[in-house]
């Protein structure tokens with residue numbers, strides 16, 4: 001299989017297995033073309049960062065990966081999104097897709113339930129028969145929240161601070177052991193210390209999971225990501241801006257010797 | 273350290289103008305007054321009813337609540353049958369209206385149907401609340417009671433050994449009254465439950481579905497619990513309406529002051545009793561009716577406090 005990113009070739013990708021790939025993917029909201037002709041192959045058990053200016057379609061793209069865009073009436077796409085070669089939009093149950101591909105949202109969104117029930121939700125909903133106490137403890141430990149909440153597992157998840165809530169959401173997402181974890185700016189509401197905690201957590205998770213993370217923080221992408229995809233938005237004929245993939249390559253290459261002028265300007269903060 | 277006081281930077285920040293402060297304060301007082309006004313009206317009515325009920329309270333005491341004669345000739349009054357009738361008719365109505373209403377609300381808040389169709393349906397449900405209760409009464413007399421005839425007969429013949437169906441169906445009685453109450457409180461439950469479901473943050477649904485939950489898991493484990501206090505609030509409002517409903521119930525319940533377990537038999541409620549007897553009541557009878565009214569007041573209060581306790585206990589926010 002030959003996966004080529006827009007305007008670039010990514011030879012490095014060939015030596016690891018592809019988890020999620022897009023082929024000539026166009027995403028629309030009604031008539032509006034939000035993402036145009038995206039071709040990328042996301043490698044297994046690596047951290048892939050999506051960067052780019054606001055509104056270029058990063059959230060739109062990762063929501064295609066777990067079919068969460070299905071909730072939006074006006075959404076439709078053409079082209080293909082595949083998961084280990086299987087087309088995610090052809091004869092598959094979106095619920096099953098989301099059990100394999102978990103998600104952490106831009107805004108922390110714990111359920112208005114106890115911390116314990118937040119974590120146990122996934123196992124209960126998917127009928128997993130595991131020791132829930134142990135599952136809760138393990139998930140919270142992995143998301144670096146256990147020490148802070150171990151004495152108040154029965155309190156409401158919403159009573160935690162924003163950063164704690166986000167770590168709770170991460171614990172919730174990994175509690176069901178998905179293959180892929182999508183993260184949409186998971187640190188945007190966190191202080192530097194929690195951010196560092198989350199970053200090292202993500203690095204750790206990447207040993208078992210495939211992580212796809214949207215971030216606006218260049219240093220963060222440079223620190224954690226194995227691969228980075230830069231998206232940009234460009235006005236089409238009718239004046240609307242649709243996003244496209246500019247360059248997808250190993251992170252070092254994106255930051256040190258990008259193939260595209262636009263990428264260089266963006267990562268150096270000279271984005272006009 | 274000499275900053276010019278005339279420049280925009282060094283200029284002292286002004287205090288709020290007298291006028292703005294004054295209008296602020298008067299608005300606070302106005303709202304305070306109105307809030308207390310509502311409470312005052314409630315207390316006033318309660319006290320007035322209690323004063324008017326005093327002769328009966330003195331004479332019958334708490335026995336009033338547990339005796340069942342209602343005889344103006346002997347001045348023997350007891351409210352047990354009407355209290356029982358009020359509670360049972362409201363309970364049956366809730367039992368039927370809660371699942372139907374919450375189910376309808378779910379149906380109208382999910383995307384099973386195109387949005388325009390949902391809007392029209394929601395509107396029609398809310399229109400049910402605009403029908404005057406006397407119209408419900410007439411509909412009950414001319415449509416519902418005849419319609420229930422064969423059903424009532426069947427229930428009595430086949431399930432007559434159950435005390436609830438222990439008497440023959442005579443037409444007016446507990447069953448038709450409770451069914452009409454069901455229809456009358458349905459729009460309240462539906463509208464409020466639907467509003468509480470619709471106003472939940474979309475992030476909640478996304479979180480649930482993003483975890484690989486099915487639609488039904490999301491609904492029953494996340495959305496309904498999150499909207500719980502709103503839904504219970506609607507149910508309580510509906511219960512208050514059912515317990516106080518007068519006209520339609522009077523026309524359908526048969527106005528019998530004999531206590532009967534059978535829902536096929538005629539019965540009576542507090543509100544219906546008051547409506548029927550007030551016009552030609554003598555002194556002590558008026559006091560007895562007022563006492564019954566006070567009991568209804570108290571019942572509603574107890575129900576509301578109970579509901580508040582349930583919400584407090586289960587309420588997941590905060």
Ligand SMILES: Nc1ncnc2c1ncn2[C@@H]1O[C@H](COP(=O)(O)OP(=O)(O)OP(=O)(O)O)[C@@H](O)[C@H]1O
Pocket residue numbers: 029032034053054055056057058059060061072074241
């Ligand atoms: N539900 C929607 N309906 C219609 N248009 C939408 C919807 N969601 C996003 N869009 C549009 O799609 C484009 C891409 O949005 P998206 O949220 O994917 O951007 P983003 O790259 O995640 O931006 P940010 O960095 O600010 O989060 C934007 O122009 C946005 O207006």
Ligand SMILES: [Mg+2]
Pocket residue numbers: 058059060106184
């Ligand atoms: Mg976004």
